Amino acid sequence: MAEPLLDVRGLHVRFADGAHAVRGVDLQMAPGEVLGLVGESGAGKSALVSGVVGLLPRGATLTGSVRLAGTELVGLDDRRLAALRGPGVAMVFQDPLSVLNPLRRVGTLVAEALRLHDRTVTTHAVQTRVDELFTLVGLPAGTQQAFAHELSGGMRQRVGIAIAIACSPRLLVADEPTTALDVAVQVQVLEVLDTARQTADAGLLLVSHDLGVVAGWADRVAVMYAGHVVEQAPTTDLFAAPRMPYTIGLLRAVPDPRAARRLVPVPGEPPTAGWSGPGCAFAPRCPVAQPRCAQERPRLGGDQQALPAHLAACWRADELVGGTLSLDDVFAVGAPRDRERPVPGDPVLEICDLRLTYRLDAGVRRRGRRGQIVAVDSVWLTVRRGEIVALVGESGAGKTSTVERIFEAVPALGTVRLLGHDLARTGRSVRRRLRRSVQLVAQDATDALDPRMTVRATVGEPLLLARVRRPERHRRVAAALRTVGLHPTVADAYPYQLSGGQRRRVAVARALVTDPELVVLDEPVAGLDVSVAAGLLELLADLRDSRGLTALVVTHDLAVVRQLADRVAVMAVGRVVEEAPTAALFTAPAHPCTQALLAAVPVPDPTADRPRAVFRPEPEWASAPTGPATPQCRLAPRCPLFAGLTPDRQHRCRTEVPRLLPSTADRTVACHWWRTVVPSG
Amino acid sequence: MLRYLARRAANMLLLALLATSGGYVLASAALDPLVRFRGSNPPVPDEQVRRALALTGTDPDTPLAGRLGSWLAGLARGSLGTSVDNRPVTSEIAERAGTSLQLLVLGTVLGVGLGVLVGIVGAVRQHRWFDRVTTQGSFVVLATPTFVVAVLLMVGATRLNDATGRQIIRFTGQYTPGHDGWAGLADRASHLLLPTVALTLGLVAVFSRYQRAALLDVLSTDLVRGARAMGHTQRSALVRHGVRVALVPMSTLAVYTGGMVLAGATITELTFSWHGMGEYLLLAARRGDVNAAAGTVACAAVLVLALGLVADLLHAWLDPRVRL
């Protein structure tokens, strides 16, 4: 490497509460390079980048050296650092809504970023540059007058990128820039970020927990664990031949949207930020650890000749390179599940042409208009006994509200049949009994459990509601905990005493304890670290294979769908647009919306095609006007297919709502033209 | 924006009407219009009592709904009825409300303004001496009833006057009779000093706490980090971005604080023996004067709602998110 753009040496970050988040990191970046930084939560990624850009919270201390194009940043005072932030190093945050000043128009925010570093610049020059920047990140000029809350999530992040590259920084740091976004939008934002980086000729430090994102966009990857960089290599090398057991575990824990496979959960949990010890931090969890590993910490090393180098911090890296230790010796992948498609049983849940319109509760005027109508507009769905059906779609497509409202309110239009009973026509007591045969596993592990209840009380609550007596209740709670792989002693613990993975398992146990006919899983692994998610996905697959679990999985994560579901229903703007068996849907998506979703999914394999943005950008505004709907396909404005249609065909999309019609024996599609036009690219 | 304000105003008008009616009903239930005829010797003839009650519209033989109806009808014509001493309540309240407003407006503006300032400085210099002193100080002030503060101020002023041998600070009533022109104005200002200090002190204590917490809230978000990432120093990020955002939640406090501010002002003027609304209400309660009491409550409701409207305007001006 010539002069590195970024040269981090022996960097330590300690927080005021004593947490030692970064423990001696060395990291170099060449000019114009994209370095991916991956690791699970608590690995120290955010602390590291906050330290690099000088934005650590009060009371945190930074030691070591950070050189940006030769300039030492550690020890600079606030004013000098502030002058460097912008032209030297700029940052893109995870959640632009919390970063952008809600009281200023986004155009003026971008202008402010320019003026801060050049006070002599004329108003005209600023405006010209702001226009340029908005064009570059793909924002229409009209959005300059908008406030952050008026823009949709992807558009906000584009503003964040515009601010970051306003002063043409040498180094761009993006901390989980797309974690809050849907896949289709994620691809677009990443593309914008890449274009912006190239325009400014900046290096990009891309922090992500998503190995798929890193595989698609990074030139090199650094893996962090417990405050250390444990492996660092060119992206293709790292994915093809990892040299550190933790990396191996991580790669084998990630579900792949291209095919269902056995996942390997990394056992145990990472050490806390206060942990200290002489040895390798991963040793307690490492299947191939030797006595030496616990006594002496391996340095990041390896073949220094090959440039860029492939470095790993493991005493047994040489064995892995030499082939005396194989990847399967470290983390063996289980035998593939040979699973026949289940013989479809009786329908447990049938939803026919469900429409729900309801008013948003008063008082949410921050997010949108009061009384705004949110509509679920034609949902068809059948779940049969013994199968897992996935309902996928972007956030805001109406997935969760559909599922919950199904059982709460009697729909205005359409029918919901549970175990053959029409919910609208059953009496109250029957409906209550029917509802007990459905259990919900709510999203977000910390959220799903009442912090004031023991695990026993939480898991037993559905039984208590069904008036099951105490000894019987305790017996069944213990059985349910065993089913999800938890030790019965967990029953007396409170949620704060459990790890994220354990909490999620408790939530599943609660849902299973009444032996329900149907379990609704809302984003079952959202927010979980890769290795923990792998364990949960394997557990659910085991339950499916051994106990014939009937479930409706609501998710935006297509890799989860591929891993678990037998059939998939794709939802967009309140409608189910395509429904098919999982394998068929993934190999030959019919609806343009499905195609766009699949094209945008990041794949944890750098040799695969990079995800593409097939869909046109999302609407700019957070709340699209919801006037009286004229009959039309509401996807048309974003539809890649629509753009290529002849005007008379387009006319049909504009005037007729496509109905969900059977295309083949087991597939239904709601699109006028999916058969006739072959999408290009 | 206009639609938002119109909706708020309509909402407030309805609330005012309901509160006023409620006030009248409560006054009718809690006060005994016959109280001033009892125990008089010789007993007041029945006929005369009846006439007096009819004059104020408080005859207990008329059903409450009827009394409320005729009172509201009067209100629609701009009249709050007659008090027990046969004076129109409307003009009496107009006079006294003017007195009360002096203190209310001055105290609110000073109290909120200084409170916000103290809160901002306290949050920016968290845990430094200024923050410690104001935090402890507001604790003690908040634990002290307003009337105690007022009495202690008066004691202090008396001591000062005695020590210097001159009437430097005057504090009983609103003015000393016999002064007019510039001297009168100075005299009034002198009389206004202690009540304003007493009221302001309490409000500063309350609002500085709120403002400090609000700004610390903003400081803990990514907003300031974002501004710093753009190239601001910590201080300029705070001043240019943090403070204004932290002012927004303050304006939404109006619902809670309007009544508190008015109550504080009322207690202050009572302690300093001003002839304001508080005194009128106390008097009304003692004399069983339903009309005077209901009128005062109605006036208080309107004042609180007006404070709320001002806060709403400020909120709308500060925060584009409510300009719908």
Place this chain on the structure above:
Amino acid sequence: MTTASDVRPVTAGSVLGPVRPSGGVWHRVVRDRQAWVGAGLLAGIVLWALVGPVLRPWDATHVDLTAFGQPPSARHWFGTNDIGQDLYQQVLVGLRKSLVVALVAAPVATALAAVVGAVAGLAGGWVDRALMAGVDLMLVVPSFYLLVLCSPALAKAGWPVLALVIAALTWMIMARVVRAQTRSLRDRGFVRAARFAGAPLGWVVVRHIWPNLASLLVADVTVGVGAAVLTEATMSYFGIGVRVPDVSLGTLLAAGGPAAATRPWLFVCPALVLVVAVCAVSLLGDALRDALDTGAGRG
């Protein structure tokens, strides 16, 4: 977070439960110095209110014919009033009355707020709108005005009714806070799951909402005691609260007020006791609230 000793290999099939130490609001409270200062001070005051009288030979009504309006001395620690009664004993009697009124008023107000706020927040819809419209309505007129208005009716009723009236007029703001908290709890997974499983409203309130707001409610009772002491004192000072023959800190202040400039101990002694007592409860309440705030977290 786990402790280092919990980091050990476990097989994927059986995930054992590492039970972690500490956590939760109460642990933070226990570690908080301010909470201890407040609690200690409060305990001291309550203790003093109870055993203070035996420290001096007189009772509150005893008239010392040798000391009319005397300043504090070794014989009369807080001095005497115009008719020679010992102010120390009178302050103790007043303090007890003030505390009792506040200790009745504050929990009642909090309970009202907890019921109305939780029901409104959880039920939503018209129930919510109706309850909150009522709360707004009560907030429109300052509670001091309503207290004055009610005062003639209270004249004969005695202090227990006074305490209840104070409670009835001071619960509204807390009800709004409880409602706001309930609404955010309503969107939490465990409440959604319980309602999804068919739990009735009362069940959810009692088993999920209240336990999760326990520290908020406790803090509110504490702060409410201080506020009620202040309200009672203010009302009694203007002659509409506690009335003769009952004695409270407020009535003592009312008696001492006119003489504040000439015989300051008559005013300053009860005032000081009042301020210290209110400071103690606010210190404790504030510490509880702070512990709660950091516990709530964000997002």
